Amino acid sequence: MDHSELADILNSDSDHGNVNCEASFLSNLSDDSLIDYVNRFSQEHDKETPLEPPKLLPPKLLPPKQQVVVSHVAAKQGSAAPSAVMTRGNYFVNKRLGQERQDEELKAKYGVRSDIFKNCTIYINGYTKPGRLQLHQEIILNGGKFLHYMSAKGNVTHIVASNLPLKKRLEFSKYKVVKPEWIVDSIAQRSLLPWQDYSIVTNTDDLQKQLPLVKAGRNSNHKNQITECTNPHFLYDYFAHSRLHHLSTWKSNLRAAFLNNYREGNFQLPTKGEPFEAFHIDFDCFFATVGFLHKPKSIVCDFEKDPIVVCHGSGNSDIASCNYVARRYGIKNGMWVKSAQAMLPRDIKLFSLPYNFEEIQKASDIFYEILQSMEWFKTVIPVSIDEAICIMQGSEDFSIETICQEIRKRIFHATDGCTVSIGCAPSLVLARLALKLAKPNGYHIITDDEIANRAKFWQNFNFDDLPGVGRSTVFKLKDYFEGSKNLQDLKKNPRFNLENMKSCIGDKIGTKIFLNLIGKDDDESTRIIFETDKVFERKSISIEINWGIRFQTITEIDNFLDICCTYLLGKMAEFDRLTSQVVMKIMKRASDAPVIAVKYMGMGKCDSFSHTSRLGMPTNDPGIIATELKSMYRILSCPPKELRGLSIQFNKLISPIERNQTVLPFPKIKKGAVENIPQILRREIDNELQRRKIDVPSPIKKISPIKRTRRDELPNTFEQQFLDELPTQIRAEVDNDLRISKKIKKSKIETIKKNIQDRQEIDKNKRLHFKGEDSIFKPIKFQGLNSFKDICNLIINWIIQTINDAGPHKNDVRLFKRYLVKLCDSNRTHLALRIARIISTQLTLSSNKAMDDKQSHIGVQEWDSILINIVIPILNRNKHTDQTKRKLDIEYDI
DNA sequence: GTCGGCTTTGAG
DNA sequence: CATCGCTCAAAGCCGAC
Numbered sequence: 062m063d064h065s066e067l068a069d070i071l072n073s074d075s076d077h078g079n080v081n082c083e084a085s086f087l088s089n090l091s092d093d094s095l096i097d098y099v100n101r102f103s104q105e106h107d108k109e110t111p112l113e114p115p116k117l118l119p120p121k122l123l124p125p126k127q128q129v130v131v132s133h134v135a136a137k138q139g140s141a142a143p144s145a146v147m148t149r150g151n152y153f154v155n156k157r158l159g160q161e162r163q164d165e166e167l168k169a170k171y172g173v174r175s176d177i178f179k180n181c182t183i184y185i186n187g188y189t190k191p192g193r194l195q196l197h198q199e200i201i202l203n204g205g206k207f208l209h210y211m212s213a214k215g216n217v218t219h220i221v222a223s224n225l226p227l228k229k230r231l232e233f234s235k236y237k238v239v240k241p242e243w244i245v246d247s248i249a250q251r252s253l254l255p256w257q258d259y260s261i262v263t264n265t266d267d268l269q270k271q272l273p274l275v276k277a278g279r280n281s282n283h284k285n286q287i288t289e290c291t292n293p294h295f296l297y298d299y300f301a302h303s304r305l306h307h308l309s310t311w312k313s314n315l316r317a318a319f320l321n322n323y324r325e326g327n328f329q330l331p332t333k334g335e336p337f338e339a340f341h342i343d344f345d346c347f348f349a350t351v352g353f354l355h356k357p358k359s360i361v362c363d364f365e366k367d368p369i370v371v372c373h374g375s376g377n378s379d380i381a382s383c384n385y386v387a388r389r390y391g392i393k394n395g396m397w398v399k400s401a402q403a404m405l406p407r408d409i410k411l412f413s414l415p416y417n418f419e420e421i422q423k424a425s426d427i428f429y430e431i432l433q434s435m436e437w438f439k440t441v442i443p444v445s446i447d448e449a450i451c452i453m454q455g456s457e458d459f460s461i462e463t464i465c466q467e468i469r470k471r472i473f474h475a476t477d478g479c480t481v482s483i484g485c486a487p488s489l490v491l492a493r494l495a496l497k498l499a500k501p502n503g504y505h506i507i508t509d510d511e512i513a514n515r516a517k518f519w520q521n522f523n524f525d526d527l528p529g530v531g532r533s534t535v536f537k538l539k540d541y542f543e544g545s546k547n548l549q550d551l552k553k554n555p556r557f558n559l560e561n562m563k564s565c566i567g568d569k570i571g572t573k574i575f576l577n578l579i580g581k582d583d584d585e586s587t588r589i590i591f592e593t594d595k596v597f598e599r600k601s602i603s604i605e606i607n608w609g610i611r612f613q614t615i616t617e618i619d620n621f622l623d624i625c626c627t628y629l630l631g632k633m634a635e636f637d638r639l640t641s642q643v644v645m646k647i648m649k650r651a652s653d654a655p656v657i658a659v660k661y662m663g664m665g666k667c668d669s670f671s672h673t674s675r676l677g678m679p680t681n682d683p684g685i686i687a688t689e690l691k692s693m694y695r696i697l698s699c700p701p702k703e704l705r706g707l708s709i710q711f712n713k714l715i716s717p718i719e720r721n722q723t724v725l726p727f728p729k730i731k732k733g734a735v736e737n738i739p740q741i742l743r744r745e746i747d748n749e750l751q752r753r754k755i756d757v758p759s760p761i762k763k764i765s766p767i768k769r770t771r772r773d774e775l776p777n778t779f780e781q782q783f784l785d786e787l788p789t790q791i792r793a794e795v796d797n798d799l800r801i802s803k804k805i806k807k808s809k810i811e812t813i814k815k816n817i818q819d820r821q822e823i824d825k826n827k828r829l830h831f832k833g834e835d836s837i838f839k840p841i842k843f844q845g846l847n848s849f850k851d852i853c854n855l856i857i858n859w860i861i862q863t864i865n866d867a868g869p870h871k872n873d874v875r876l877f878k879r880y881l882v883k884l885c886d887s888n889r890t891h892l893a894l895r896i897a898r899i900i901s902t903q904l905t906l907s908s909n910k911a912m913d914d915k916q917s918h919i920g921v922q923e924w925d926s927i928l929i930n931i932v933i934p935i936l937n938r939n940k941h942t943d944q945t946k947r948k949l950d951i952e953y954d955i
Numbered sequence: 956g957t958c959g960g961c962t963t964t965g966a967g
Numbered sequence: 968c969a970t971c972g973c974t975c976a977a978a979g980c981c982g983a984c
Contacts, residue, residue, distance in 0.1 A: 301971085375968080375970095379972070529965065529977095533965085585977080603973090606972095608973095660972080662971075673961075
């Protein structure tokens with residue numbers, strides 16, 4: 062807690078009318094900062110910390126933009142841009158000559174300055190400071206070579222990175238990975254400096270510690286034993302085996318690569334408004350094919366004759382992918398192995414293959430390399446590891462058919478046997494449907510727009526073949542358009558029209574599907590073609606673990622939260638972003654679910670709870686975020702043993718530069734904020750606001766008792782509000798169900814009743830969760846008070862009354878100590894922490910006054926001693942994990 | 956009616 | 968021997984003003 066600013070203000074001693082210091086402090090603030098400052102008081106008030114000035118951002122100067130870079134970009138655009146002149150022909154010429162020619166142009170334009178990097182081939186990973194463009198230029202102009210893709214990483218001599226995510230550290234461990242300063246300094250000193258001095262990896266032991274390797278984490282005695290979630294290696298071990306984690310990471314990497322490539326200026330997005338041909342290309346049962354091509358020798362099976370699946374286990378293991386033989390028996394991806402086996406005749410054996418993520422990635426690299434090398438495509442939009450959409454505009458020398466054959470042939474050979482299928486059409490939706498018809502191992506071209514209206518075509522498809530239509534939407538559609546089995550039925554249904562579609566499944570998706578059914582894309586879908594850069598921009602970062610979560614104590618969970626936090630911060634650093642909103646969602650074992658889940662280490666049936674927290678200011682501080690997460694977990698109040706899943710999201714991402722440029726959060730004065738300002742400061746702030754003509758909203762007449770979701774919500778008020786809210790919630794849902802039921806036939810009423818019952822059941826469970834015997838949430842009384850807020854007020858008054866006197870009474874202190882111990886023992890350390898803050902603040906206030914009075918009261922020393930000798934030991938005694946401890950140390954400056 | 960937060964949905 | 972049920976974004980819903 063930084064009290065120095067506060068001290069500055071208070072030293073002016075407003076009681077004596079000397080307002081100079083305060084006035085100058087306030088008058089130095091920008092409008093936004095002043096408003097923020099005022100609003101803080103309403104926040105602080107709720108937090109029972111009456112005085113704490115906001116942390117103001119230092120007025121950082123933005124680094125001046127490099128003249129060279131600006132002109133470089135301008136030059137590039139100038140030479141390539143005027144799109145009116147740009148023809149298809151020279152676009153491809155530009156693309157073919159590619160970067161090398163651009164580099165030559167660059168040299169010609171600015172002249173080679175030196176040959177410092179003569180023997181260097183340099184690759185830049187992720188976001189760097191200075192930026193990629195600038196580094197690129199400096200490398201080229203100083204005699205080096207620049208690599209755009211790591212696919213050719215065999216040739217790389219150096220990798221430049223500012224932040225290297227843990228995973229990449231391992232991947233790059235054999236390379237010379239340096240900080241960008243190496244380049245900057247080398248140029249400044251006109252010679253190639255030793256890279257070791259700029260190595261991003263400072264210490265290999267350190268690396269090992271930071272990067273829990275899969276092998277290291279495993280219990281080496283038993284090859285297949287899983288790492289338990291209390292093991293610090295659990296997260297990485299788990300992710301190393303999770304197909305869904307791989308899918309997500311691959312996807313985000315592909316998007317990032319696309320953006321990098323695009324921002325380098327290597328290609329342009331297709332022209333909006335012009336017709337296009339979409340090639341939707343997808344591997345056939347990718348995981349299964351790759352698994353088969355690289356299968357262990359011990360497994361002997363025939364891909365064309367035997368049903369084959371890729372999975373981890375035998376019984377309740379998910380099938381990641383199955384070949385087409387298996388599909389003929391009705392086996393589907395995502396099914397459990399057990400049920401797949403049940404679909405086979407007795408004499409047919411199901412073959413299980415292990416995952417091979419490495420080979421999958423290799424095949425995908427080849428896939429994208431081939432597609433990107435094909436000059437007839439304007440863009441290659443990555444959809445996932447095994448799926449891409451290529452866009453062609455204008456006419457080509459080759460027929461679409463020839464192109465399809467060429468793609469399929471080349472990928473098949475380059476991957477030693479992986480087949481892709483291709484769907485071609487002048488719209489995304491038709492390309493997707495064509496792909497379905499093409500599978501497996503084929504291609505299908507829709508040339509004639511008329512086909513969109515031909516009955517036979519639409520008969521081939523189920524509702525969920527349409528993009529954006531899943532389980533839930535299918536259910537709604539089947540319900541509304543009774544009797545419709547395929548898309549043709551739907552189109553022919555007498556109730557089929559735009560209005561009905563909208564009211565059945567919602568405005569957006571309704572309109573989208575209505576358009577799709579005449580073969581057209583909606584605007585939102587085509588954004589991925591024409592505004593790919595915006596669509597691919599990252600808006601959140603999150604982590605989710607819903608498998609293997611079995612904790613005993615809250616401390617174990619705290620440790621796990623630290624690991625998750627570190628993981629997310631690494632990801633945030635990779636994208637050079639700060640977060641100002643954190644969301645935690647937990648999965649808690651449903652009260653009627655067995656303690657041991659059906660699926661080994663699975664989550665089983667769960668109730669979910671979530672909590673959102675505003676951090677007030679964008680940050681990437683591990684202390685702040687980790688503490689917040691632990692606090693949030695306690696607010697969600699799930700007994701550690703009942704936890705089955707955890708998810709953490711960082712929202713409202715901004716870049717550190719943006720933070721300094723844009724307005725601070727809370728740009729308006731909130732209602733009631735001014736009322737919360739302590740009298741001691743009120744007058745000055747009022748004056749300052751008036752001087753600047755900033756509006757102050759009138760006080761709130763009545764405070765709504767319903768639903769507050771602020772971070773400073775206290776557990777017991779939260780609980781109360783939750784319970785208060787229940788009846789209205791149920792009522793609203795019943796109303797809603799009744800409203801829907803008017804639309805639906807009477808036979809559905811039973812289902813609806815069932816739904817209401819289910820929801821009431823969930824609500825009952827939630828009620829039990831907060832009130833039940835297991836709840837870690839029973840209020841702890843202090844001096845007969847239940848509410849933490851009241852207790853805080855009591856404590857504040859107690860301090861104020863005793864601090865300028867002889868200090869508190871011994872007996873009171875004993876009771877107080879007992880209360881704090883109880884709080885900490887019942888996993889409510891965060892509440893004790895708040896009380897500690899109260900004491901700390903009061904002490905600061907008093908000691909400042911005392912300094913002015915030139916006398917010191919015994920009470921101040923007494924309270925100081927209570928804080929240091931009683932409160933902090935109680936806080937620390939409750940085993941804190943490293944990050945929280947650090948936070949505490951910072952808070953108390955001890 | 957618009958805004959913003961929270962939940963649901965779908966994708967691979 | 969189990970088994971690795973992620974992660975992102977859009978749209979809907981609901982309450983506050």
